[in-house]
Amino acid sequence: MSVSLRDVAQRAGVSVKTVSNVVNDFPHVTPAMRERVRRAIDELGYRPNLTARHLRKGRTGLIALAVPELGNAYFAELAAAVIDAAARHEYTVLLDHTQGRREQEVQVCQGFSARVMDGLILSPLELEPEDLAARTDSAPLVLLGERRYDLPYDHIAIDxxxxxxxxxxxxxxxxxxxxxxxxxxxxxxxxxxxxxxxxxxxxxxxxxxxxxxxxxxxxxxxxxxxxxxxxxxxxxxxxxxxxxxxxxxxxxxxxxxxxxxxxxxxxxxxxxxxxxxxxxxxxxxxxxxxxxxDKQAIARLAVESVVGRLKSAQNAESPRPTRELQPGFTLVERESTLGRRAR
Amino acid sequence: MSVSLRDVAQRAGVSVKTVSNVVNDFPHVTPAMRERVRRAIDELGYRPNLTARHLRKGRTGLIALAVPELGNAYFAELAAAVIDAAARHEYTVLLDHTQGRREQEVQVCQGFSARVMDGLILSPLELEPEDLAARTDSAPLVLLGERRYDLPYDHIAIDxxxxxxxxxxxxxxxxxxxxxxxxxxxxxxxxxxxxxxxxxxxxxxxxxxxxxxxxxxxxxxxxxxxxxxxxxxxxxxxxxxxxxxxxxxxxxxxxxxxxxxxxxxxxxxxxxxxxxxxxxxxxxxxxxxxxxxDKQAIARLAVESVVGRLKSAQNAESPRPTRELQPGFTLVERESTLGRRAR
DNA sequence: ACCATCTTGTATATCGTTGTAAACAAGGGC
DNA sequence: GCCCTTGTTTACAACGATATACAAGATGGT
CATH class of the missing domain: 3.40.50.2300 (Response regulator)
Structure with missing residues (x-):
């Protein structure tokens, strides 16, 4: 059914770890051996099982983004930007919409699909400070949007x-x-x-x-x-x-x-x-x-915040203090105020 | 750092499996024991690790949905419907946008984030039949939209x-x-x-x-x-x-x-x-x-197709033949053809 | 030749969970 | 009192990958 490292190892006549080393481009593998393993991988069509890899490594490569409503173009456009920004850091985005319901927002910041996500980006509407204070999940969380909570989480919003x-x-x-x-x-x-x-x-x-x-x-x-x-x-x-x-x-x-x-x-x-x-x-x-x-900046800052904290956690560094980040904005003047001369 | 079944078991003075049984609401656990374990779970704030669970069970509970562009309201609205439909079957949706690029579409139907997804829903634009024919990933795939491929995959589109x-x-x-x-x-x-x-x-x-x-x-x-x-x-x-x-x-x-x-x-x-x-x-x-x-119907049919195939695979049944599904549509007549009388 | 050093590959434990099979206790019939 | 049944709990082996520690082989200086 599905090909595992074991199968590849058997085929190539080497140990499982050696195959792992090849897959992960680790040093200390002779070119000849590397080639042999490569061929076995191709022949069997091996693809690593991320679930297993992540169980071992303790991270999943997934970031959740929860917005109130995807039907709202602002959030759809923002989501698109976040997906792209995350991809640049080799993270995949899991998107959810809370429909602005408090219980759903609470569920999201409590880990949502329980501990599968490395980090969370949440654009809250109804979430109350006490919900946030009661949060037990340890994954990095970033908040977007107008509401302020004065709690130790990065917050990204224009002024x-x-x-x-x-x-x-x-x-x-x-x-x-x-x-x-x-x-x-x-x-x-x-x-x-x-x-x-x-x-x-x-x-x-x-x-x-x-x-x-x-x-x-x-x-x-x-x-x-x-x-x-x-x-x-x-x-x-x-x-x-x-x-x-x-x-x-x-x-x-x-x-x-x-x-x-x-x-x-x-x-x-x-x-x-x-x-x-x-x-x-x-x-x-x-x-x-x-x-x-500046939606691009918002997306970029949100992803960088999460990824940065994940990195410092991985290196056992002390995390940097939480921040208020204010991306820029502009006023775009069009016909609804200037009339025809806006063209 | 994170609480595992082991920790709970130790605290409650029982075996790991018993705790697992309680968590999964299995029978053959005495009320007294159940209560004792429950308390330990609460005290430690235990939450199951889905990564591990899914490694064991062979499924992740994630379905990927890939559309060309989230900024396009049609796809955003469709995505919202799919997320809701999937939630009714206890599946979570991982959303991606391909920007209508062939290589990205190929990547998606090749398992995308490699083997994390139980199933895939793809709305292709540039994908060619040969790409699809070359597909090796075994997860159920459903195709949405105008293009037909005449390959053994469920296809959902209005007429x-x-x-x-x-x-x-x-x-x-x-x-x-x-x-x-x-x-x-x-x-x-x-x-x-x-x-x-x-x-x-x-x-x-x-x-x-x-x-x-x-x-x-x-x-x-x-x-x-x-x-x-x-x-x-x-x-x-x-x-x-x-x-x-x-x-x-x-x-x-x-x-x-x-x-x-x-x-x-x-x-x-x-x-x-x-x-x-x-x-x-x-x-x-x-x-x-x-x-x-009928976006709701499209979303519902897509999710049911994927979930249905996962279920039959799980029960080792032979999968039902692939189908062409045609949800309904209506013409909504408004002012751009009828003028003021449309109001 | 011999030992120290460096490189390369292997065996094994581990991540957190669940399935299997076996152990254990209690109750009932003979 | 013994055995069987029923019901409950446990020990252990997976799932597929990575990290650690170590063995084997190659290299080099004396």
Whole structure:
């Protein structure tokens, strides 16, 4: 059925270890012997069994990446970047989506598929600090995204407050003064880390513009549909803003759809800014101005963090202290704020 | 460092196997003993090592899913469905993207991360029949998508010809006669399995409408950008169609973007139909009419095929013959063909 | 020639788990 | 009291790979 080192060794008339040495390119094997073993390997079509290798070596070469929802283009694009970054370090990525459910997130950081993974990259939504503090699994864990936990784990996120401020500043600079925020959490007290909303407030305050509570729309999730519902709700309530800053691109695009349906012009009547710079935002009837986090950098830093810790653990070095890493971002200005001149 | 069965056994004063029996809920363990072992497990925080378990059992509980590009919403949404379907059978999914590169696809069907995966689900683009015929890995493999190989592997795809015909019929029924096809392969001779193009031809023929070669636009890939380029090219060439049938939604949306830029109205001047029904197609300024494959069914069938074959292999049954499975599809009619009345 | 040194290959234990078979204890029928 | 049955627990050998320690062979200096 499956060919093992034993079979190859028998065929080549050498010991198992010698074959292992050839496979792993170890020194102290004469060229002649190496060749003989090589031939036996080819003839039998031997392929090493990683399960066994990893049991022995104590590592599996697998990193888990858990994001809330793969259907969200931001996470899909990020996942693609992580897979590529991991491949450069010879790690394979096991991808899961938590659907933003706390229990699933807990399961992930508790080792998920129990001890098969060398490391974990998690983008949490509902995970609470106490879940994280109760973590017993010893594999390196990196956290991505807006939430901060102040626990000894590497955390990678752009400066969300600064990014939101840049977006709002852009709108203020265009003369807009009634800027709605779309996509706040339902229970905002419970979730203090709502940095994009904070950035919105801060920048408005800096310009002396009142931050009207009525212009903050909450959503259940962060999909197109949530954006549409929130936007419709806002308009129906009689609060007509002259600009919208959305939590992400999906919400922004969902909101724009409602504006189109109601005959409101973007950006003439209402300017729109999103967050994430997913591909979709470049191809609508009105292209979307958005904050573009450096996804490549996020992926690279996340993988390097995990791989680095694995390496230092392997060499029995003391691990370096945990860090807050802030990749860059840019504001991409498009038609939803600049109109036709953006082309 | 990590707690093993041995440690638990020592602590509870029993043999390793007894602990194993408790962990696996085997019968013939007295309640008192079970309780004693349970306590030891809790005290030490024991978690089974899946690597070792799987080495022993000969299976890993992992299925690989390889799609061309995760950034393509269709594949991201499909991947999400596969992950969920696999979870229902207690399998975990390892996701990879091949970027449509032949060598990567070959690597995947050759076991990819070598023998760690129990089964494989592959959505090939460039993979050639000879690659597949040369496959030595014995893990069950299922193929998804348009290409057919006529080799003994389960293949899951909707009836692409029929689906394309339904889409084209819809346009013909609306009175359109110059229907362009966007997204043909560059070398169409080399890739005979271009079923959607075939469906376009067939349906036109059935209506006695000439299938003009000039209305077939080739693309390099299948992204928004490819759709934009192809559409611009078509218009610049002086061939102005009254409808467009695109290989997928991304191309359709990219094409619509160009139509917007040039002041052409959708659907009044040019009607557009896509393929895949990704979420994005429901939220543009003009929502997209599209063929909606039953992604849930595709995912379910793929997982069931792999799991079924693993089960029969485990019970040493002879595997059932390979099958062609055709999940259903529907045509979702929206504004890009019906205009405002679609709402 | 002889011993020390270096190179190359082998035998064996080990990683953590489960399957097999055998040991052991308790209970029941004769 | 003995044997058999039933039920519970254990010892030991795998799964396929790598690391350690050691043996055998080659080389070189005296």
């Amino acid at each position: 969300n407050v600064a990014a939101a401020r840049v977006a709002v500043r852009h709108l203020l600079g265009l003369g807009r003064r009634r800027i709605a925020f779309l996509g706040a959490r339902l229970n905002r007290t419970h979730q203090p880390a709502h940095l994009r909303l904070l950035g919105w407030q801060t920048e408005l305050a800096a310009w002396g513009v009142p931050a009207e509570e009525a212009l903050v729309a909450t959503t259940h999730g962060w999909d197109h549909e949530d954006g549409s519902v929130a936007m419709a709700h806002l308009l129906d309530s009689g609060q007509v803003p002259d600009a919208v800053f959305a939590y992400n691109d999906l919400i922004a695009i969902g909101a724009m759809r409602v504006l189109f349906e109601r005959g409101l012009r973007v950006p003439e009547d209402i300017a729109v800014v999103g967050f994430d710079d997913i591909t979709e935002s470049r191809y609508g009837a009105v292209t979307l101005t958005t904050v573009a986090p | 692409n010809v029929a689906a394309a015909r339904v889409a084209v019929r819809h346009l013909l029924g609306l009175g359109r006669r110059r229907i362009a096809f966007l997204g043909a392969r560059l070398n169409r001779t080399h890739q005979p399995a271009h079923l959607r193009l075939l469906g376009w031809q067939t349906e036109l023929a059935a209506w006695g409408v000439p299938a003009e070669e000039a209305l077939v636009a080739t693309t390099h890939g299948w992204d928004h950008e490819d759709g934009s380029v192809a559409m611009a090219h078509l218009l610049d060439s002086g061939q102005v169609p009254d409808a467009v049938f695109a290989y997928n939604d991304l191309i359709a949306i990219g094409a619509m973007r160009v139509l917007f830029e040039r002041g052409l109205r959708v659907p009044e001047d040019i009607a557009v139909v896509g393929f895949d029904d990704i979420t994005e197609s429901r939220y543009g300024a003009v929502t997209l009419t599209t063929v909606a494959p």
